[in-house]
Amino acid sequence: MSALTLAAPAPPASAPPPRQLRWLLRLHRPALYAWTGLVVVLGALLLWLGGPLTDASEAAWKQYNACGMAACTYDQDAILLYKDVARYTGSAVLALPFLVAAWAGASLIGRELETGTAQLAWTQGVTPTRWLVAKLALPAALVTAGTSLLALLHHLAWSAGRGRVDNTEPWYSIETLYAGGPVLVALALAGLAAGALLGLLLRRSLAALIGSALVTGVLWIGTFLTLPHLWPAVTRVSSLRDGPSGSGITVAEGLLTADGDRLAIPRYCGSSIDPACGSLFDRLDAVSFYRDYHPRSHSGPLLLVATGILLAVAVLLTVVAFRVLRHRTADRKGAAV
Structure with a gap:
């Protein structure tokens, strides 16, 4: 009778303490700061590009075009600086999905399984499913917000120079079309899901990092090759x-x-x-x-269809990741019994 009285009921596995979830989120606080800093820096550069740099480059091009065939002085540095900043910021924005995928595979999931941190969390009242939900929810929200903001700023910076700066990239260039549209957001989310899945499958941070970046590269190449065929020409x-x-x-x-x-x-x-x-x-x-x-006029439909396909891929990868997690944790419970 006393044994029954002293035995405390086990807490329900489906309701982990909020303290445990906060602990899971605090594990990647440095990554949160790094992502925020990256978005702020790139956002500031894009605002600079679409404002003062565009004005200075426009004035320089007016000086150059007024010269005609005669030799004259114009602000060549302003023209070159605009071109360089536009190129480098566009490349940096396009690299974000690869960074997200590599981090998700290596640090968010792979390292936690490799070091046993995830398994420890599962013994502290956090179910594997809730653990993965907590792992992906906040990064997905931050990735969506950050990439959406940068895509918008990139588009606005390009629009500010269109018709004013002679060396502005055309609308169909890789930087303009992909870095300034919703495809960037969808590709980053697909990279996040791919990183989570590879982390669960490989359970090694370095292998998951490389694999996630490669999968994101395949998605990027596939998008680039198929996009022209997603709408009637x-x-x-x-x-x-x-x-x-x-x-x-x-x-x-x-x-x-x-x-x-x-x-x-x-x-x-x-x-x-x-x-x-x-x-x-x-x-x-x-x-x-x-x-x-x-x-x-076809850019909108093309980008929307490509974005929808990438979001469907992201959902599919996420569903597969949860199935892999349930399958492997079920195997561990069976082996323990």
């Missing part, structure tokens, strides 16, 4: 003398014959102005050039 036909026309994301281009067949453009023959090319076009029975491409 428009076709522009031009004369043999003018060459292919139509500015945007090119899907395909070539020659059109009198029968409507499509042929590849012969090498070094972009116009019939060259007599040799004109003769070659006659032998091929070519009557015009064609180009299938996406104008700027």
Whole structure:
């Protein structure tokens, strides 16, 4: 009877103490500070790019264009500085999904399984499922907020220079299209999910870091290759003398014959102005050039479809990560019994 009286009921596994969850979040406080600092620095650079640097570069280009063919003095440093800052900030923003994936695989999940910290948490009233939820919820929110802000600032900085700065990148360049749109956010979330899954599968921080970065690279390359085919392209036909026309994301281009067949453009023959090319076009029975491409009006649909696909991939990877965790923790309980 006394034994029954002294035995305390076990706490329900589904309701871990809030103190344990706060402890799980505090483990990666340095990463939180680093992410916040990175977002603040890149955000400040993008504001500088879209404000003072754009104004200075615009003034320099006006000086240069006013020179005509005569030699004159203009602020070349302002033009070069604008170009360099735009290039480096765009590359840094595009690298964020890789950083998120590598951190998630190496530090967020992989190292905790490798050192036994996760297993210790599971013995302190935190179920594996709640542990993984606590691990992913706050990083997902911070990654979404940070990448959304930087994508918006990048787009605003580019828009500030469009039509004012002559060396502004076109809308379809990699930096402009991907760093200034929702694809960046979706790719970062997919990288976070991939890092969590690889961390659970490999249980080694270095291996998970490398694997997560590689998976994110595959997702990035797949997005780049498939995006032009996610929305119907428009076709522009031009004369043999003018060459292919139509500015945007090119899907395909070539020659059109009198029968409507499509042929590849012969090498070094972009116009019939060259007599040799004109003769070659006659032998091929070519009557015009064609180009299938996406104008700027297609950028919104293309980005939305690509974002939706990446978000679906992120959800799928997350679901697989939870299934892997449940399967492995169930195996551990069975072995203990």
